Amino acid sequence: EAQLVESGGGLVKPGESLRLSCAASGFTFSSYIMNWVRQAPGKGLEWVSSISASSSYIFYTDSVKGRFTISRDNAKNSLNLQMDSLRAEDTGVYYCAREHTAAGSGRWFDPWGQGTLVIVSS
């Protein structure tokens, strides 16, 4: 069974940095696009970033461009999100999610990790 487990969340001050990790198991990690999705307290889901299977293609939502860096280590089945210059509005639960697709089909997220909480506050 495919499983994702995030870690690295915590409480930091505005302007500080944090590195999130997501450990994958139960599937061929190197074959899948991976994503980070976040959720501010009491708010909806917001896509943050995606990285292709070979790291050739990387995309970010506008609000984190230049501050966040997504990366992956296929040898270690690990997805990372380096978050610099953190702001209060970055507070929320961060989920990693596998992007699944099939021939002739679209794309969807499955599974999701349990999430890791990031709090940016002075």
Next chain:
Amino acid sequence: QSALTQPASVSGSPGQSITISCTETSSDIDDYNFVSWYQQHPGKAPKLLIYDVSERPSGVSVRFSGSKSVKTASLTISGLQSEDEADYYCASYTSTSWVFGGGTKLTVL
């Protein structure tokens, strides 16, 4: 600007059916035939319910179904049960990003 619009809340009684709509209000989305739906219970991670508008993953109850008409995708839950009370999100994608609807809170009366 890509946007998917959902009603903020819907409600229904046990045994009834409800429908949640998700309307695309931009032309950026690659192909609105590829909408997915997610269920999220409080404090839990989202769970895939529907992909490719109407396909149901194994393990998801047949009470959940999806459909689409032009720019509006819909999630229907039949035979409402108390455990269906949750937040529901639709999602689609452009060539460089993903878009989520604002979410709909389902209350089972």
